[in-house]
Amino acid sequence: MVFLLIIAIAVAAAMLLQQRSSPDSSRPLEQVLPVWKIEQGCLLSKSGDITIAFEVSLPEIFSLSDAEYEALHQAWLKAIKVLPAGSVLHKQDWFEQSAYRAAFAEGGDNFLLRSSDRFFNERPYLAHTCYLMITLRPGGLKPASSAFSNLLRRNLAAPAAVPDKQMQALLNPVGQFRRILSDSGLVRLEQLSEEALAGTSSKTGLLERYLFLSPQQVVPVLNDIRFKPDFAIGENRCQLYTLADAEDLPSGCSPAIGYDKYSTDKTRFPIGFAAPAGLLLPVNHIYNQFLVIGDGPKTLKRMESKRRRLQSLSAYSRENTIGRDATAAFLNEAIGQSRLPIRAHFNLLCWTRDEKELKELRNLTASALSRMNAVAHLETQGTPQLWWAGLPGNEGELPENESFDTFAEQASCFLNMETAYRSSNSPFGLRLGDRLTGVPLHVDISDEPMKKGITTNRNKVVVGGSGSGKSMFMNHMLHSYVQQGAHCVVVDVGHSYQGLCRLLDGYYFTYSEESPIRFNPFYIATGEMLDTEKKESIKTLLVALWKQNDESFRRSEYVAISNALQSYYQHLAENSRLFPCFDTFYEFLQAHFTKELETDGVKDRDFDIRNFLYVLCPFYKGGEFDYLLNATENLDVMQQPFIVFELDNVKDHPILFPVITLIIMELFISKMRKLKGIRKVIVIEEAWKAIARSGMAEFMKYLYKTVRKYFGEAITVTQEIDDIISSPIIKEAIINNADCKILLDLKKFQNKFDQIQAVLGMTDKGRQQVLSVNKANDPNYIYRELYIDLGNQLMKVYRFEPSVEEYYAYSTEQTEKLKVQEYTERCGGDIKKALRMLALETSSH
Structure with missing residues (x-):
């Protein structure tokens, strides 16, 4: 049991609470503080109320569909219906202006991460925390009112004890309430500890935060509280806006409304009904939502008496006639549709330190409530009592005259349903931005989804038109991967990764007349040996150089090439001065292996060595392609984490392209099988079309189906929509085996998006989100948005804003x-x- 002998009782003289009725007088806070103590994790008030408090995790904003909003609304509704009569549900959403604080990790070689930290440091955003208090009042108490609030009493006497029966009457239904919301999979509740409620000497608790509007996780700061001449807490100028009068309420409500900024003429983008009073209101504010669960039969009896009274007076006033009809409609709906009648109250407590900002604060609040079709009512007379009722543990003192009769179905629409984007707890991932503010987030789109069963592989397909920011995002993702220990092989057309390769000191293979592309598949690093896999890859390459696709290949020829390679590497071991490359292999065949064949009596019909040497002669020194297989630099490809093959100038070459493709295949398959415990990534940009034409479609299918088993991922990037719609390779080999789909700006294709949606297997929710990309970008920042779909289960739009x-x-x-090249020189x-x-x-x- 923790006794709250009033918050900061030692400094009670410094804490003055001015009465609304006596602006010149002041009273010590401890005389009127209604909270008595904390027992069994519950707040006990001096009125005998018992309150249990939770911190609530809500779904992220802009991530739910209409159906999910409806499911969430139904979950809240079912949970509310298990609460006992006499209880008060108080949902309190805090939205505080904050600024991003970069970690600025010392050491390491992540130059771009540090530049990004500097770029985003002090980025403003709205921090959101949500609390839920459920209060049970003892029987027999009169309902509170503005005239009889405990704020106005001189002293509050604590009860001798709270009966265990009353405690259990709250704890049992609250357990069911919590289970119903948790089972929805959209909301998570965690009960607040005694420290979280009461605070410590070094950290504010929820009670202190509310009383003094203190930031979370800071040393407690004591502030004066006054209501005259203006409502202020310390240096904060406060204003309270209420939704308590039927005239100010919207004519209708629903779990979700359309968000015009992200909607198109073909799609409606949904947000929660109360979202305009939440994260979309960019000021410091608390959104208080009170639902008072009354005695249903007693409420209906009271309403029936009201109807009869209005009936008797209806002849004297049209207002009475309208009131009678409205009351009758309320009773008919309550009885006919088994509705739960409750009383509700909603208010917005907004504050600012700068008095000059009060006018803008009023404008923003009025605009936010107007998007809910509600009228912003600035409370003046009842401000102290309403603010006091918002204190956790004091919900029972909500003035009855400040609430309105409604049903749980309608009232639960006014609950704030969303929170801000959250970072992943996974150690692996990349940095993206919150869609609303651009604040950096750590996002894992590879490992965490697999661990949670959302995806079954790490493969990805990236689609974005020209100028959509596709290449910039891919650079960022691969840079993040390499910095976290991954090995990346990129097959590119268009020189998109030249700068990143130089920054990472990687290998960049490209072709030009002055510097043709060079490899050395024969090279074996020091300490390694010729294994079966290496031998098979070289044999495959030699056969491809020797035979055309339509030529047959005999078993005897395969054995002869295998023996030649075995003898060649034995010869290298005996002659350490020889450098392994195609030239020395060719010379070995001429000088040594020809004699071995004669000694063994191998006939030309079994293996025609002269034909083999003649066909491969262009790759030997002095030949047309003598550069291709004789590289003397960039040899240790197995240990190089970032390798780019730029194929723009050779993608249509009948000789070079197939050879280079085979070398790339051999390299990645070797990495895939030999680098155990290391993430392997292959990115095939627009070159996939050339690869497919060259008969390598089976390799792509093999990659997408097999790479998962070796802790790897295959990523295909394309910008042509027609490729997606028409290509069987994209559809069968890639999309069907890629659980992560990343789409950039495709708005200009919305008229033929039905076909794209069908090929990608995209839901209507995904369609809404994809077509909202870049629709309402903040003009103060330069960035692009991207849509990420994980297993058709998690769909979200993020910002990518590079430093x-x-x-x-x-x-x-x-x-x-x-320009970069010039500055580098x-x-x-x-x-x-x-x-x-x-x-x-x-x-x-």
Whole structure:
């Protein structure tokens, strides 16, 4: 048992609460504080009320469909109906203006992460916490009113004890209430501890936060509370807006309403009915929601008496006639549809430190409530009593005259249903932004979804039109992966990863006349040996160089090539001065292996060595392609975490492209099988079309079906919508085996989106979200939005907003790439220094 001998009793003289009726007098807070003590985790009041408090985790805003809002509404409704008569449900949502605090981790080599930390540091956002208090009042107490609030009493005497029977009368239904909401899968409740309620010497509790409007997780600060001449708590100028009068309420309500900013002429984007009073109201505020569960039969009896009274007076006033009809309709609905009649009250407590901002605060609040079709009523007379009733543990003192009769179905529509985006707790992921404010989030779209059973593989397909930010996002994702220990192989067309490769000191294989592309599949790093897999990959390459697709390949030829490779590597071991490459292999065949075949009596019909040497002659020194298989640099590809194969200039070459594709396949399959415990990623950009044409479609199918078993993921990136609609490779090999779909701006394709939706297997909820991408971007920031679908279960839109350094590092604009190259040369080849210089110059303009 923790006794609350009033909060900060030692400094009670400093805490003054002015009475509404006597603005010149003041009283010590401990004389009127209604909270008596905490027992069994419950707040006990001096009036005998018992309150149990929870912190509530709500779904993230912009992430629910109409059907999910309806399911959430039904869950709240079912939970409310198990509460006993005489109980008060008080949902209190705190929205406080805050600023992002970057971690600025020391050490490490993540240059771009530090630049991103600097870029987002102090980014403003609205922090949201939600609390739920359920209060049970003892029987026999008169309903509170504005005239008889316990705020106006001189002293409150604590009861001797609270009966265990009354405690159980609350705890049992609250347990059912909690289970019903938790089973919905959309809401999670966690009971607040004694410290969370009462606070400690170093951290504010919920009671102190409410009384003094103190920020969360800070040392308690004591403030004066006054209501005359203006409502203020410390330096905070406060205003209280109420929804308690039937004239101010909307004519209708529903679990969700359309959000015009993200809707199109073909789709309606849903948000919660009360969302305008929540995260969409960008001021410091508390949204209080009170539902008073009364005695149903007694309420109906009271309403029936009211109807008869209005009936008798209806001849004297049209207002009485209208009131009679409304009361009769209420009774008919309550009885005919088995509705639960309750009393409800909703209010917004808004505050600001700057008195000059009060006018803007009023405008924003009025605008927010108007989006609910409600009228903002600025409370003046009843402010102290309503504010006092919002104190956790004092819900029973909500003035009855400040509430209105309604049904639980309608009242629960006014509950705030959403919270801000949350970061993942997974150690792996990438940085994306909250859609509403851009605040950085840690998002895991690979491991966590698999652990939770949302997806069955890590494969991804990325779709975005030209200029949608697709390449910049992919650069960011791969940079994040490499920084977390992954090995990435990229097959690209268009030089999208040149800057990132230089930043990561990776291998960049590309073809030009001055510097043709070079590999060395024969090279084996020191300490390694020729294993079966390496041998098989070289044999496959040699056969591809020798035979056309329509030529047959005999078993004897396969054995001969296998023997040749075995003998060649024995020869290398005996002659350490020889460098493993195609040239030395070719010379070995000419000088040594030909004699071995003669000694063994191998006939030309079994293996025609002369034909083999003749066909492979162009790849030997002096030949047309002598550069291709004789590289002497960038050899340790197995240990290089970032490798880019740029195929733009060879994608249509009949000789080079198939050979290069085989080398890429061999490299990634070797990484996939040999690098145990390391994440392997292969990204196939627009080159997938060329690969499919070259007969490598089976390789892509194999990748997408097999890579999961080796802690890997395959990612295909495309920008042509027609490719998605028409290509069987995309549909069968990629989409069906990619549980993560990332879509960027596709609004210009909305007229043929039905086909895209069908091919991608996208739900109507996904369609709504995809077509909302980039529809209402904040003009104060430069960013692109992207839609992520995980297993057709989790769908969400995020921001990707790069820092200036990231922008230049990832940019695919030729002028900007040339600028980075120029600055890098100025900085002696140091690209990080060049990016810093560019960022400084850009920010100074």
